[in-house]
Amino acid sequence: MASTTIRTNTETGTDTGTPTNADAAGAPTQPTARPHGAAPAKAALASWIGSAVEYYDFFIYGTAAALVFGKIFFPSFDPAAGTIAAFATFGVGYVTRPIGALLLGHIGDRHGRKKVLTFTLLLMGLATFLVGCLPTYGQVGLWAPGLLVLLRMLQGLSAAGEQAGANSMTLEHAPADKRAFYTSFTLSGTQAGLILATLVFLPVSALPEDQLLAWGWRIPFFLSAIVVMIGFWVRRTLPETPAFEGQAAHGQAARMPIVELARGHKACVLRVILAALVAVVSTVFSVYTLSYAVNTMHMPRATMLTLLILANLVALCAIPLFAALSDRIGRKPVFIFGALGSALLIWPFLWSIAHAHTALVFVFGLLLSGVVYSAANGVWPSLYGEMFSTRVRLSGMAVGTQIGFALAGFAPTICAAVQGNDPGNWMPVAAFVSVTSAVAALAVATCRETYRTPMAELGRRD
DSSP states (O other), X not given: OOOOEEEEOTTTOOEEEEEEOOOTTSSOOOOOOOOOXXXXXXHHHHHHHHHHHHHHHHHHHHHHIIIIIHHHTSTTSXXXXXXXXXXXXXXXXXXXXXXXXXXXXXXXXXXOHHHHXXXXXXXXXXXXXXXXTOOOHXXXXXXXXXXXXXXXXXXXXXXXXXXXXXXXXHHHHSOGGXXXXXXXXXXXHHHXXXXXXXXXXHHHHTSOHHHHHXXXXXXXXXXXXXXXXXXXXXXXXXXXXXXXXXXXXXXXXXXXXXXXXXXXXXXXXXXXXXXXXXXXXXXXXXXXXXXXXXXXXXXXXXXXXXXXXXXXXXXXHHHHHHHHXXXXXXXXXXXXXXXXXXXXXXXXXXXXXXXXXXXXXXXXXXXXIIIIHHHHHHHHHHHHHTXXXXXXXXXXXXXXXXXXXXXXXXXXXXHHXXXXXXXXXXXXXXXXXHHHHHHHHHHHHTSOXXXXXXXXXXXXXX
């Protein structure tokens, strides 16, 4: 006989005492626990800071790959091949993400969200600091790019559990009528991490070329030790989520979350994989176009880094606003607007770079990354998380997003390869971004709308 649960009131997040039945996988769902007082705001803050720390580490690698790594780790290649090789090491971090998703998703759904978030923070910090310690190709030959790839893989393992864990933590702490708004702080933290990474690289990139390549590029990686300590201090006192605690207290935590996911949530996992392709917009904007503008079109490094900072400052404001809008009108229309809008705006943005038109680069860059992409970026944490029950939420989000993000990670490599040595061959790149964004929009169009669904009923087939 299936266990009953307490229905959560959609508007207030409080218990109504209405029993519900088994979840989508046929297993009993957890009794809904009451919120931990100020825990929703604390969870949002912890997710924001933790994501900022994690993605500061992750993005300084991308910036270094665009500006430096092709010259110090692959100097024997011609410039175009060296850029492709450097971007490939950036993409390698996404290869290990599905592996990390399986491992950390199991731990998070079986033993709790907090354990995953502590582990991912420390692993990312250690791997990033060690990148700054690496010798160059000129010092140790092939050992240098080999060690670089290994550390990038460890970064990928960490990132696989970070966003899914932070999103699950915040979603399950949030008031029922503001789940998208609270979970959006995870993505706002990601933008803050990119801003911090770019701000650190601005003075470093202003160094003379020989000093930048000799020692200047290492500074942002060494500084990661400081930001990791800040993030760990914030997260260590965060309570476990009421949804998971209620489940664990009644012995209802999934023993094999991946097995349950495969049995009852395959369609949702596939939708998340395809929807996560919208992240191609982010990696192309922050990594590929940075290299294209600076190394190919010879626009000033400071100009493009300033654009990255401004776009992410705009996104810091836009993401919670779009998320709050989705709490009122639904997740699907907001996400689809962001995905299809990005598919259109990538064309004038790349055209502006190809013609080195600085003013238009800023106009279209801010519209693309700062405003329109933020609609999809701010909504997906709640949209994806609400597709799954508490028993498999972290695993479902981690596996689905990280497989989709794997293509996004290699998007700069794909773009550099299809462009080749022709500076004017930007249209295939724009077409690639448009197609992936359209696929993401189509996947979300087939989803069930869940913004008014009580927490205890999320992930049901009925």
